[in-house]
Amino acid sequence: MAFSIPNFSSNKSNVRPIIQLEGVSKSYTIEHASIVALNEVSLTIYPGEFVAVTGASGSGKSTLMALIGCLDRPDTGDINLDGEPVGHINDERIATLRNRRIGFIFQSFNLIPRLTTLQNVELPMVYAGTPPLKRRRHAMIALQIVGMQQRAQHTPTQLSGGQQQRVAIARALVNNPDIILADEPTGSLDAGNVDEVMKLLSQLNKNGKTIVIVTHDMQVANYAQRTLYMRDGTIISDIRR
Amino acid sequence: MRTAADWKEYLGESLAQAMLALKDNRQRTLMSIIGVAVGIAAVMSVGIVSQGGRQYIFSELESFGLKTLWVYRDRDQKNSLDLAREGSGITNEDYAALLTGGCCSTVARFSAVVYPMDWQASIKLGSLQVRANVEGVDTEYLNINNDQVSQGRPFSTEDIKRRQAVVLIGESVRKSLFNNHPLPVGKTLRIGETQFTVIGLLKEKRRDFLTSMGATQEFDVNNRVLIPYTLFQQMLGIQEIQTLQAEVLDQKKINPGIAEIQDFLSKQHRGRYKYRADSMLEWTQTANRIVYGITFIGVLAASVALFVGGIGIMNIMSTAVIERTREIGIRMAIGAKRKDILWQFLIEAALISLIGGLLGLLLGAGVLVILARWTGFPLQADAVLILLALLVAVGVGLASGFYPARRAAGMNPVDALRYE
Ligand SMILES: Nc1ncnc2c1ncn2[C@@H]1O[C@H](COP(=O)(O)OP(=O)(O)OP(=O)(O)O)[C@@H](O)[C@H]1O
């Protein structure tokens, strides 16, 4: 265990956790068989942490991310984001939370293929009700941060995997959320691009964003200050460096 | 809250989406669009035909006077003794009694109508000669029949009382006798052996609808001349009136009016004669039935076509929703509310339907041109109807898009994102 995290290790009690799970369980039913994807998971993450989640395939990493990101609801247990219980609030409020507080990055980039780079990055602001001019300006800034401003008018199919992921990061950033959730963001990238994407995420973390990243790649996990290991729906180790 | 620019972009994107759906499912989309188009064309035609047709038919019926009725002796009686009896059953004394208020609280005015057996007579102008209908009438005749004198003057009471040899001529007669001579008023022509002075020209009347219904046979309403009934009686050597024409106070009083006059005449003659009566009532009802018939068939056709189109759109949208499941998940993950997703698909469905609607307007315009030629109705689309048709199109789109859109909006984001 590492005790060198300057911000939080000494005075945790004074800082409100940004993500907090208490005994969270989630199971899925396929053809009458029930699969426990998460089993009584408790987890506390403080603002500004950079957390890597690793574990075997099927161990529940994506399920954990979906619950933190309010893409799904837990069967039992409580989830708090910045002190707000989110497990059982209404759909409209959940949509707003996803829109304002959370930025998602996926393994398969998940850009909308028929929209341009710029339109993809603007989309979270469309749903936030941001006026068009402001939207355009902020989207261009986000694209600049990821170095993709030259490709604003391209469509996703005209971009390489690494470029698409950078656009996806810009989209995740654009509403200035405090949490970034990345589920195997480098899983589809070659080594060069992995580095670039991870440097970007590190930079964002340095600027204060809380980042949770799922990965199988130890090199990627090394960018984080804290690593969770999952097995069969539970966190079996939680290591801070 | 969305700004106008947002809606523009929203609509723009939805239009692009609708176009994509159109490309992806060409046949099905085409079928749906055609369905909606046919439906909208039908809606438009129905609206215009029932509106324009009604106006047209009723303006024609109006030219007879919708409050008009004719009473005459019923000669189709089984009793041969009755039939053998002489006379028309309406004498000058009866008529005088009617005019002095002897009967009929429901009747506004009367006119005697006197005519020869076959209605027609030769009318001569120098060496020219035509056959035309001749009617001997009273002063109120023009009023009752909504006849107008386009040149000259109508009959005066004096003309009738003094049996003046004056004549009003119809357009067809004018054309055959005076050709292009613009002012026949004051000219002299001969009917039988009597010289008549033309005092006026009757405004042309239209009988297309009634003729097409077989109501007027070959009778050309414009091929007629009117003379004082008193003079005509003298010429024919009779003291009676073949037909009594009357106008009741309002349309609902036609049947009571007929009953009153028939009663009166029966009493006058102590039941020696039976009377018949005609009115425009039957024709107004026929006209109404025709208009309603057209409307009904049209509405039925429109409903079927719109239903087929609507089912097609529902089908396309369901496919689109499934194909774009992942996109729906992405949109939800970045903050789309359920109602955003709902509207996205609803607008797409409405736009596809609207394309059908616009095509339908073109198709409807074509149908109307043909219908206008065929029926002779002066059919014209107005802005309200076009707007209504487009509204119906959008309505069909929204209705048929609702189920798929609701399914899209109801998706669980995590499942949608996992969809391959
Ligand atoms: N929507 C679902 N329906 C049914 N079963 C599911 C669903 N989502 C997850 N599961 C099951 O729950 C378990 C955990 O899945 P999860 O996706 O969280 O694993 P993971 O750790 O992300 O795996 P991987 O590394 O392969 O992505 C698995 O057994 C999976 O089959």
Ligand SMILES: [Mg+2]
């Ligand atoms: Mg996973």
